[in-house]
Amino acid sequence: MSPAHRFDRGHTDDLISFIAASPSPYHAVANTAARLEKAGFRQIAETDAWDASAGGKFVLRGGAIIAWYVPEGATAATPFRIVGAHTDSPNLRVKPLPDTGAHGWRQVAVELYGGTLLNTWLDRDLGLSGRVTLRDGSNHLVNVDRPLLRVPQLAIHLDRGVNEGLKLDKQRHMTPIWGLGEPREGDLIRFVAQEADLVAEDIAGWDLMVHSVEPPAYLGRDRELLAAPRLDNLLSVHAGTAALAAAAGDHLPYIPVLAAFDHEENGSQSDTGADGPLLGTVLERSVFARGGTYEDKARAFAGTVCLSSDTGHAVHPNYAEHHDPGHHPMPNGGPILKINVNQRYATDGSGRAVFAAACERAGVPWQHFVSNNSMPCGTTIGPITAARHGIATVDIGVACLSMHSARELCGSDDPHLLAAALTAFLEG
Structure with a gap:
């Protein structure tokens, strides 16, 4: 590993633990x-x-x-600095009637x-995770973190x-197997209840x-890469949490x-x-709790900036033609500023200046990302936040x-x- 390599083992180790949990x-x-x-916040x-x-x-909902942190001396019109991210990732989710199967295999129906x-x-x-809700309205987390299910591919001999x-x-083709035998109604939920020490009928x-x-792991000769599930977008949730604390x-x-947020995907x-x-x-309730009026809320929102942090695309060595030829973000090059003039990303020139200033204060390099004109561009919570709340928003992320x-x-x-840049942004 070269002396110039800036690898912070502690932060990335902590990210690995966060993702795995x-x-x-x-x-x-x-x-x-x-x-x-642990950092002194209260629900x-x-x-x-x-x-x-x-x-x-903080408030929790699903x-x-x-x-948020209210400093001593903050007024009702004090602006906010927001790091936006999302907690969900694409996956397979269990259907309301999950017990299915065919030809002697027990399977789980997924959407x-x-x-x-x-x-x-x-x-x-594959393991199984999420939450169950009891008849009394309480929610309980479930995490069966061991090999339980599998979506088997057809052998090449049968699909030349x-x-x-x-x-x-x-x-x-995407229905996972989890055993042999005939499917029995209620079987999966009985299993989940047993794993969570609950009563299935409840x-x-x-x-x-x-x-x-498969746990997250460092990859490469010099361990300069990180392979993990749900980097999109737990990487940003973790960085935002560290930055806020x-x-x-x-x-x-x-x-x-x-x-x-949930449901970005x-x-x-x-x-x-x-x-x-x-x-x-x-945000409104925070303003009003400090004795603010609608005018104070309008003033606070007018001075607010949000960094919408989500993963972006590193240039792919095997498919470089899918990227814009002038914009090739690389891993370990620092966070990326995402730009799309059709507002699939919310960044404009003023937002660029805010982000650049934060990176400069943190001593962090940064990169640009723009899509190939021939490719449809993805989007984020950035344009939604800007349009719904009238808040200046900048789209950033990490190249992956x-x-x-x-x-x-x-x-x-x-x-x-990324965490260093977000910290500098929140500190103003």
């Missing part, structure tokens, strides 16, 4: 909350009256968390969530043309999904915020998604390969470089 959005939120509580309920006290606070890269889920050992182009039917609903049980203090000219239109009212409601795969790849330096 967060197989579902609900686990990611619980682990984020635990880290913030407040949406159903309670909020007070004007200073310090760190797979989303909004956390595809988000833009899943289907072939990456084949022949991979497979290497000329694999075609998968989403309904017929379970009224579930939000369950499969995850790869590091930035929290009474010297701040802004109120720093972490907004980690399918359009953000939910009560826990970026296109719902959650963020706006929390294999986005939406069951296992993605990024540079091992980039997580701590």
Whole structure:
């Protein structure tokens, strides 16, 4: 490893632990909350009256968390500095009637969530995670983190043309197996109840999904790469959490915020998604709790900036023609500034200046990303946040390969470089 290599082993090791402990959005939120509580933040309920006290606070709703720190001396019109991210990733999710099978195999019926890269889920050992809801309304986390399910691929002997182009039917070919025998109604939920030390008859609903049980790992001769599931976008959730905890203090000219939403991968239109009212409601209530008026809220929002942090595309060495020829982000080159003039990303010139200033203060290099004109451009929570709340928003992230795969790849330096830039941004 060269002397110039900036690899922060501690931060990336901690990211590995965070990802491994967060197989579902609900686990990611619980682990984020635990880290913030350790940093002195406290949970407040949406159903309670909020007070004007200073310090760190957060609210939880399903797979989303909004956390903020009110410095001593903050006024009702003090602007916010927001790091936006999302907790969900494309995967396979359990259907309402999960017990199925055929030809002597017991299987679990699943529905595809988000833009899943289907072939990456084949022949991979899968666990089961998420939450179950009891008849009394309480939610309980579930994590069966061992080989339990598998989506088997057809052998090449039975599909001689497979290497000329694999075609998968989403309904017929993506159903995982988990045993032999005839399917029995209620079998999966009875198993989940046993694993979670619950009574199956008490379970009224579930939000369950499969995850790869292969742990995150460093990759390469010099371990300069990180291979892991859910880098999109737990990498940003982890960096934002670390940045908020590091930035929290009474010297701040802004109120720093972490907004980690659910359901980004399918359009953000939910009560826990970026296109719902959650963020706006929390920010407004924070203003009003400090004695603010509508005018104060308008002033605060006008001075607010959000960095929407999500993974982006590193140049692929085997498919470079799919990238813009003048913009080739590389792993370990620092965070990327994502730009699209058609507003698939929310960055403009003013936002670029804010991001560049934060990176300069942190001593962090950064890169540009723009899509090839011939390729449709993805999008993020950035344009949604800007349009819904009238908040200046900048799209950034970390360059990676294999986005939406069951296992993605990024540079091992980039997580701590992103966290450093986010910390500098929150500190103003």
